[in-house]
Amino acid sequence: MLNDVAVVLEHMEGVLAEVSFEMLAKGRELARASGGRLVAVLPGHGVRNLVDELGAADVVTLVEHEALAHYTPEAYVRALAAALTALEPRAALVASSSMGLDQAGALSVRLGWPLCAYCRDAHLDGDGLSAVSQIYGGKLLAEAVVQGAHAICAMLPGAAQAAEGRAPGTPAVEMISPPDLVALPVRFKRLIRPEAGDVDITRESVLVSVGRGIQSQDNIPLLEELAHALGGALSASRPIVDQGWLPKTRQVGKSGLSVKPKLYVAVGISGAPEHIEGMRGAELILAINTDPGAPIFDVAHYGVVSDLFDVLPLLTEKIKSRA
Ligand SMILES: Cc1cc2nc3c(=O)[nH]c(=O)nc-3n(C[C@H](O)[C@H](O)[C@H](O)COP(=O)(O)OP(=O)(O)OC[C@H]3O[C@@H](n4cnc5c(N)ncnc54)[C@H](O)[C@@H]3O)c2cc1C
The missing domain is CATH 3.40.50.620 (HUPs)
Structure with a gap:
């Protein structure tokens, strides 16, 4: 009608x-x-x-x-x-x-x-x-x-x-009643599932997301520790995945996954539109970035303009002490 x-x-x-x-x-x-x-x-x-x-x-x-x-x-x-x-x-x-x-x-x-x-x-x-x-x-x-x-x-x-x-x-x-669904040019053969065994970031309620600001793969444990203290998982922007520092299953954004956790902590992530597209639905967004003009602050509910290497150890310690 x-x-x-x-x-x-x-x-x-x-x-x-x-x-x-x-x-x-x-x-x-x-x-x-x-x-x-x-x-x-x-x-x-x-x-x-x-x-x-x-x-x-x-x-x-x-x-x-x-x-x-x-x-x-x-x-x-x-x-x-x-x-x-x-x-x-x-x-x-x-x-x-x-x-x-x-x-x-x-x-x-x-x-x-x-x-x-x-x-x-x-x-x-x-x-x-x-x-x-x-x-x-x-x-x-x-x-x-x-x-x-x-x-x-x-x-x-x-x-x-x-x-x-x-x-x-x-x-x-x-x-x-559907029309005559015969002689279809495309036929379903089998479902190929994504690699099993990794965390499904679309189902996590807390995500700590790592961006290029982390500088080196060796620094990722800093974020892992925060994610662990918050009872969440680690996700990432695309450059981190492109460099092979984390698997593709952890990528948030246009060419990755769309996530809607209760808390999304964006660490050293600039907030490119392709990244925002995948996380703007998060209930609470906290961004840590040295650049006060970073677009991630346009969508963040709370922002910390500071060096992640100064903030993360303090934040993790504080959360652990409250647990
Ligand atoms: C078709 C297409 C699809 C794409 N799909 C995706 C996608 O799915 N997901 C995605 O994420 N991107 C995607 N991208 C890439 C996207 O455009 C950006 O290049 C990418 O998101 C940038 O990642 P980043 O924020 O980690 O890095 P950068 O843009 O380099 O940002 C790094 C940030 O870290 C900050 N920083 C640096 N040092 C520190 C420090 N010590 N402490 C705190 N902050 C610091 C900087 O101020 C900067 O803001 C796609 C691009 C295209 C063209």
Whole structure:
């Protein structure tokens, strides 16, 4: 229906992605403004149990087919195009994630609906849908106003609070038959998991993150000690990983992982847009940097302008003495 807002859910191995709940939170806000329903679009096979987690939606549109058991761009885009054509929502939110980036552009072309990519925010009012996109790796924000009946917004992870997209209750389910999903050009063969055995920094509630200010691999134990005292784990900016000082699994940012710990301590990290993109969702950010003009201080809640080699031993000692 023309005032509805659709959220394209993302899931893997039976688990809904965090960004799906963030989009439900944003979708709820948009649906309130448009006066329409919030429709969660769930493509997959054997995923009906996920509906119990979707209490924030007014209705779930389930697109069920065995060809959707594993993610492949072609099958999912065909199925989603059929669902969105039937639903005709005012706005469709798709994640700006590895899967969502496959889908958003392809859906825009198939449906002929305009796409706002890399959205940090979106609003619906009398002028239509307006979206704020983050471009040039976050260096610029661009506002676009989309007139017309439909629009797709590819929402960046971290653009809304996932907690607000979680609500109790089981919404009504509508089934949509997917189109003929045969003769697909891409076939799922197997899932290759990242190297096991390392810490999953996306699940840690405290991260101490090391940047180029650390100067040498030999100094990393200083941060390890702080992380240990705080009961957290070590993460890093990209140059630390590029130099092989820490594994790729510890990299935060655009080409690494997005993290949302309760506490993120950025040590000797300048705060390049590509790094900020991966950690701006942290609840509390503490930055330690010698340069008072470092962009990391623009997102930090607390900042220490000082040499990390002076601050870290004192900080670690203080925390240990309180433990
Ligand atoms: C396509 C692309 C993808 C990228 N993806 C990522 C990504 O995923 N993650 C990422 O992090 N980067 C990424 N980058 C790189 C990014 O642009 C920056 O180059 C990088 O984040 C900088 O890392 P840094 O802050 O550790 O180093 P620098 O920018 O060199 O900053 C070092 C900081 O340490 C401070 N410092 C120096 N000495 C001390 C001291 N003794 N005490 C305290 N502070 C000190 C300095 O003042 C400075 O601010 C990407 C870049 C591109 C182009």
